[in-house]
Amino acid sequence: MPSPFPSFKSKEALQALFRPSSVAVIGASTAPEKLGYQIFKNLLDAGFPGKVHPINPKAPEILGCPCYSNIDAVPDQVDLAVIIIPAPLVADTIRRCGSRGVKGAIVISGGFSETGPEGEVMQEQLVEAAQESKMAVIGPNCQGVNNPHHPLCASWPLLTRRGPVAVISQSGTVGAALMDWASQEELGVSTFVSLGNRADVDEADLIHYFAQDPNTETIAIYMEGVKVAPKFLEAVRQCQKPLVILKAGRTPKGRKAAESHTRSLAGRDEVYEGVFRQFSVHRANDLEQLYDFSKALSYLPRLKGPRLLIVTSSGGSAILATDVAEMTGLDVASLPDQVAQRLREVLPKHCIVGNPLDLTGDATAQMYRQVVEAAASHFDAIALIFGDPIPGASEVVGRDPLQLVIYLGGAEVERQERLLFHRKGIPVFPTPERGIQALSHLL
Amino acid sequence: MALALGRAIQEGRNLLEPEAYELLASYGVSVPPHKLVSSAEEAEAAATEIGYPVVTKIVSPDILHKTEAGGVLLNLNDAASVKAAYGQITEHARQGKAAVRGVLISRMAPPGTEVIVGLTQDLQFGPVMMFGLGGIFVEVYQDVSFRLIPLAERDAAAMIHEIKAFPLLQGVRGKKPADLKALTHLLLKVSQIAQENPEISEMDLNPVLVYEKGLSVVDARVLLHQRAPTA
Structure with a gap:
């Protein structure tokens, strides 16, 4: 029996938050240690394409931009207000923004429902103000929004790498860590949204929005609990893109911690497990899996079957890979005789021709290519484990059949090759277990 | 709506076990042959009709956990034990001040x-x-x-x-x-x-x-x- 639920925020309403033409930073600061300074500076440094207005009654200018005493004093149209002022002032500020034609707000400030009954009242007032003004509000108690495709970095740290994964997080740090990793690997994100207390915009609105966002291939979510279950389920049902969720608060004490963090109802973990399976959500058990699964689902095609060939220069890595493959429903199938025969002719004698196929420590990129060519048509995927400094690895990997790259123990050569791979859009995984676990989510 | 549900809603209570059986059976779910009785004699007759071995269970809107309340006796093989069981479980229920709607006699299902x-x-x-x-x-x-x-x-x-x-x-x-x-x-x-x-x-x-x-x-x-x- 579907229960009625609030409708999704419209694309237009959310675009004011993710692709505004102009921004006002209410509570912008001249003090470098304050968030009001860092966010304002990040907006400028990321290269926001429109006007950014600092609002602070005490400062004449910040970073060379003329400062206004309040939103009414800004001469131009403002789409988005980023609010970093004490909680008791926020509801009124939103109202003033609304009457000034501002379409959306990101409330960074804490001090709302996460702090107790008084904060809860202020959060209700915030919601009322947003509804009266027909504004979409993210937060409060959040780390903002970063859309490197726009670019709009109304958040911290300053990261600008563009990529295909939308990161939606109830924890600012957890989301920022994901974005930081992606940045370091030259992969990037499509948008980062820190949800905070979800007073207005919630995860269901964002699943609904990013399901239609052309820059997003995969949606990665860190959550402590869903806000409105039927609305969440409807968003998931409609979403055609892969959805990876890390749901925290699995143990009784973890649930308690979730409740005090963002006042989330963490719910029974077994029920979440069932719901995720029922609706084909990829469940991540930790942050690394959230990152790895999103990476695999964004850059690699789905598997047509479970048959996996493991090619390696490292025996140990291949055993680790085999174990995870067997535990996750992949099939490390035996190498067909004619393929084995052919490979024995072309490979050095000391190579162990089987599955896993061990090229041993003096493997060259060329040998990997020979194996892929001979075995391609017999397997649904080939995992290539480069377990030594093997130059030119990124030259020999193709896409048919699916080739999963794991690179470890290669020091400086590995770090260079990884970036070369990533620039080609081929993801590299840092350990056999992480790579194969991610691969199993393509089944 | 199933008849059994209507009655329970009317009376503002949960389903009694025979009603739960009735509900399940009306959807084609297989339940053991059973009969609700209100005397030791009826219990004996029902057991003969259903066939031994049988189970006797207390039927009371006040008892949710029948086994814990001493309201279930399993694997009864003859008339004497069925009659005795009827007396025993109804007595337990009365001691616990529970309203008794009868006793359910059902066929003891084979182990599975x-x-x-x-x-x-x-x-x-x-x-x-x-x-x-x-x-x-x-x-x-x-x-x-x-x-x-x-x-x-x-x-x-x-x-x-x-x-x-x-x-x-x-x-x-x-x-x-x-x-x-x-x-x-x-x-x-x-x-x-x-x-x-x-x-x-x-x-x-x-x-x-x-x-x-x-x-x-x-x-x-x-x-x-x-x-x-x-x-």
């Missing part, structure tokens, strides 16, 4: 693999179905699977396959495999019952005995959402 099929309310997601193997598997290992209703056939099959104890249903150590088709069918039926009767808040079919062919729901508890009785 014990499973539990349930419907509970999740605070966030609403009605959810639960499946697990009976005994220590649910209580100690919490080896259960959940899905939201309505279940699709693949959901029901997945619920059965994903519990850790699944190999026990496939037959181990010479045991015959359990009838997974019948079990899948049961899950779908319970989902349908819950879907079509939103008055139901909880169901607990525990245990269900699964055989090589078919299954039997030997104990059923059906709770309704709390509301004031209508006069």
Whole structure:
């Protein structure tokens, strides 16, 4: 029996938050240690394409931009207000923004429902103000929004790498860590949204929005609990893109911690497990899996079957890979005789021709290519484990059949090759277990 | 709506066990042959009619956990023990000041693999179905699977396959495999019952005995959402 639920925020309403033409930073600061300074500076440094207005009654200018005493004093149209002022002032500020034609707000400030009954009242007032003004509000108690495709970095740290994964997080740090990793690997994100207390915009609105966002291939979510279950389920049902969720608060004490963090109802973990399976959500058990699964689902095609060939220069890595493959429903199938025969002719004698196929420590990129060519048509995927400094690895990997790259123990050569791979859009995984676990989510 | 449900709603109480049986049977779920009786003589006649061995269970709107209340006697093989059982369990109930609606005589089902099929309310997601193997598997290992209703056939099959104890249903150590088709069918039926009767808040079919062919729901508890009785 579907229960009625609030409708999704419209694309237009959310675009004011993710692709505004102009921004006002209410509570912008001249003090470098304050968030009001860092966010304002990040907006400028990321290269926001429109006007950014600092609002602070005490400062004449910040970073060379003329400062206004309040939103009414800004001469131009403002789409988005980023609010970093004490909680008791926020509801009124939103109202003033609304009457000034501002379409959306990101409330960074804490001090709302996460702090107790008084904060809860202020959060209700915030919601009322947003509804009266027909504004979409993210937060409060959040780390903002970063859309490197726009670019709009109304958040911290300053990261600008563009990529295909939308990161939606109830924890600012957890989301920022994901974005930081992606940045370091030259992969990037499509948008980062820190949800905070979800007073207005919630995860269901964002699943609904990013399901239609052309820059997003995969949606990665860190959550402590869903806000409105039927609305969440409807968003998931409609979403055609892969959805990876890390749901925290699995143990009784973890649930308690979730409740005090963002006042989330963490719910029974077994029920979440069932719901995720029922609706084909990829469940991540930790942050690394959230990152790895999103990476695999964004850059690699789905598997047509479970048959996996493991090619390696490292025996140990291949055993680790085999174990995870067997535990996750992949099939490390035996190498067909004619393929084995052919490979024995072309490979050095000391190579162990089987599955896993061990090229041993003096493997060259060329040998990997020979194996892929001979075995391609017999397997649904080939995992290539480069377990030594093997130059030119990124030259020999193709896409048919699916080739999963794991690179470890290669020091400086590995770090260079990884970036070369990533620039080609081929993801590299840092350990056999992480790579194969991610691969199993393509089944 | 099933007749049994209508009566319970009227009286503002949960379903009595014979009513739960009636509800399940009206959806084609197999329950053991049974009869509600209100005297030791009727009990004896019912047992003869149903065939030995039989089980006697107290029927009272005040008793939710029958075994704990001394309201269940299993594996009775003759008239004398049935009559004695009737006296014993009704006496227990009266001592506990529970209103007695009668005693349920039902055929003792042959042993099979014990499973539990349930419907509970999740605070966030609403009605959810639960499946697990009976005994220590649910209580100690919490080896259960959940899905939201309505279940699709693949959901029901997945619920059965994903519990850790699944190999026990496939037959181990010479045991015959359990009838997974019948079990899948049961899950779908319970989902349908819950879907079509939103008055139901909880169901607990525990245990269900699964055989090589078919299954039997030997104990059923059906709770309704709390509301004031209508006069």
